[in-house]
Amino acid sequence: MIETFEEFVKRILALLFWFILLSPLIIFPILFLLVPIFGIDVTTVNEILTASIDPIKALKLVEELGLGPSSTFFKVVAFPGFTFAALVATITILYERKLIAKTQLRVGPLYAGRFEGFLQPIADLFKLLGKELIVPEKADKAFFWAAPILSLALGASLLAVIPLSPTIYIARSDFSLLIPFAIIGFSPLVVLIAAWASSNKFAFIGGLRALHQLAAYEIPMLISILGVVVLTGSFDLMEIVEAQKNMWFIIPQFLGAIIFYITILSELERVPFDLPEAETEIVSGWLTEYTGMHFGLLQLGVYIKFYVLALLFTLLFLGGWNGPAFLPPVVWLLTKLFFVISLIIFPRAVLPRLRLDQLIRIGWAWLIALSFINLFIAVIESSLGVI
């Protein structure tokens, strides 16, 4: 029985080792037979062995195989895809801890890594990898294992159509604004699966609260960004950023930006909307029964969602990558992204938590009304030819 993630990784590495050891004996003879019979052009042993010594030849070989820096594989896995998002997510976690600590007259992580504990996320990663994966006896095993994987999948799939600069993107689409929001709409499902599968009363109450909260803030989130669509006339994120060349949309759409910001806080279950995780009332809410790497994957999914939502805020309201030409556009984007991430983290230091009925009343009554007013303003502005 696999007990920890570490054992799982060890087993995979053992499998790989035996594969690498035994494959020349089995695969190369087959290759030598395939070439004359089927006429398939495969890389010869000579090419592979030279590439392992000469870096330039290695790069060419990797490009040919479709794994090079300009290939789709690289874009999806490394930059601007999953690895980059995970990196930003871990940096966000560390930055959050340091920022909150400094506000509270503390120091935060200090010892891992020479300078202000910057290696703390790596230390946390190793800690989580080594923990025992506890599955409660009465839990529904299939769903219990599925929830963290779904959370991570949800986070990762959001990265597909969001561009980081006019040339850096994974895929283009005419509806690249709608696709991330459609996928985010699945978040309540992940929460429900996690809460139900835990088979724990406190987790169940937390899961129900999270569902109420997420459902209440979906509609204001979607309507508040429609103003931007009206002003641009397109759902394509590239064109939306292009349209902000002269003026960032935060100025004509100030109300929409504020509403979107509030709904981001609610979607990510951050203070003051962190009721589903209220630890002093219901232990840890719907995350209660998840330990070790289960918890790590769930949190990674949530923080990748954080990165995506902050990125969307920057693209929609802060002019994306537009900025003076002395720095590449992607640098401008990352600077603004950093600012938005700080803005989302900061309420945790200064605000207490809202109660469920107050939270829901704000979502269904106030924010929907204000977001419709915002849409109306956008229509007026568009007809007057402001943009």
Add this chain to the structure above:
Amino acid sequence: MPKKTKIETALIESLKKKFNTTIKEEYVKPNRIKFSTTSDNFRNLAQAVKELGFDQVISQGGTDYPDNNEFRVEYHIICVSIKKFRSIIFSLMTTIPKDKPEIETLIDIWPSAEFHEQETFENFGITFINHPRMEKLLLPEDWDDIPPLRKDFHLPGRG
């Protein structure tokens, strides 16, 4: 130097008139008054003291006197609403025999005595008739020894 007891003596005049010889005045000192009576008359005395204006039970306890084979039950009442009586603690005392340790509850007169009476029940075994919950409050539910604050209960290792 004799301390002034004007307010206290004025207070107990009406009590003495009403109850005459059925209550016994233990002492009247500055800020401390104590009366005792038999257990059947206890409720009437308590009702009269409540009408004087004393509204909160600050403590309720018992003491075990194994030589006289009796328990002493005491209520200490204070007054919070009337300013000039705020410094006085009015104590009521009664004794009940150890073979039949029951007394009527006073929680309909002073609701603040509810948990105190429950604690006295579990520590001494005194039953308060008409109290809604005569069960263990602080002691563990599976306590099977004699009530611990009695003098025959000896702490292990301390004689």
Add this chain to the structure above:
Amino acid sequence: MPNSVMNVVDQGGDRLVLHVGPQHPGSGHFRIIVTVDGDYIVDAKPDPGYVHRGAEKMAEYRDYIQNIPHLERPVIIDASGVTLPYVLAAEKIIGVEPPVRAEYIRMIMAELNRIISHLYWLAIYGIFLGHSTMFMWPMGDRELFIDLAESIGGTRVTFSYIVPGGVRNDIPINFKERALKTFDYFEKRIKEYEKIFFNNPLMAARTEGIGVLKKDDAIRLGITGSNLRASGVDSDTRKDEPYCMYKKVDFDIPTRQEGDSYARCVVRLRELQQSMNIIKQVFDLIEPGPVKQVLGGVMRGEPGEAFVRTEAARGTMFYHIVSDGDKIPYRVKISVPSFRNLIGMSHLLIGSRLADMPAIYWSLDYWPVEADR
């Protein structure tokens, strides 16, 4: 074990029986059995007794000096507040009066302990409402006051400093300067607390109108301490029946009329300021002199009884000591404010929401170890 206490009973319909605590971040060493109907609490039964150590029984085996560290343990965060009434009662039985300087020093320690206890309460209240900064700041500032108390008492928490006959030792020479510097710094910090917490509209939305305790109910149910003062009754034992030298100092009793959780918070904050005020006045009134009346031999008392009540941080603490002439007391009865406030807790919780439970429960400042003794 009786089934009604241990098993989870689903009472059908929407009702759910929840056991909040004792292994719960929001409850302390104490359990409340709550019956919820949807989000509303229909029944709340407190279940104290998890930390019951039989303090009253053990006090009958120790003499008057040995009882001081023993009886200090139930309320370690307000150590002077719980030993002061005991020592006053023991002095009445033994028949000894402390010198005047000792009484002033006792007042300093009692007020310092009040500040320490209230800051602890404020920190936990912040974290119960989800405000992590309001947890860190009072805990950090509390360390300054613990340092002051440590310079007098010798330890951080349980000083065993007040003894029959006076106090154990004199205060250090530069204590007044250090204390005045700390008070100046802390008064600036109180303004920051008000900005971030007390004037925070989200915090007001969580606590205003929540857990309203009306004046008649408070008096009838036996509520004491800051909870009583927040419901409109200006009763404080330091003014009602002054002990030590409280007659000589001039201070206000903060009172509010609404009786909700927000009122209780504000009353405690104002009490912090009044405590600092009292200590400053004591510094002006105190004269050099002896601090302890040395008693030779073993302390014995006349047969009789003594009751004393003082204002501890949580409310009025009451001691009743019965002596039969021996060197160990015959009976020590302690009545702690948290135990008396317990009825108020079930009264306030019934009819409120489950989400308001931490805000109501902790605003009564219930300390489970003290209530269990």
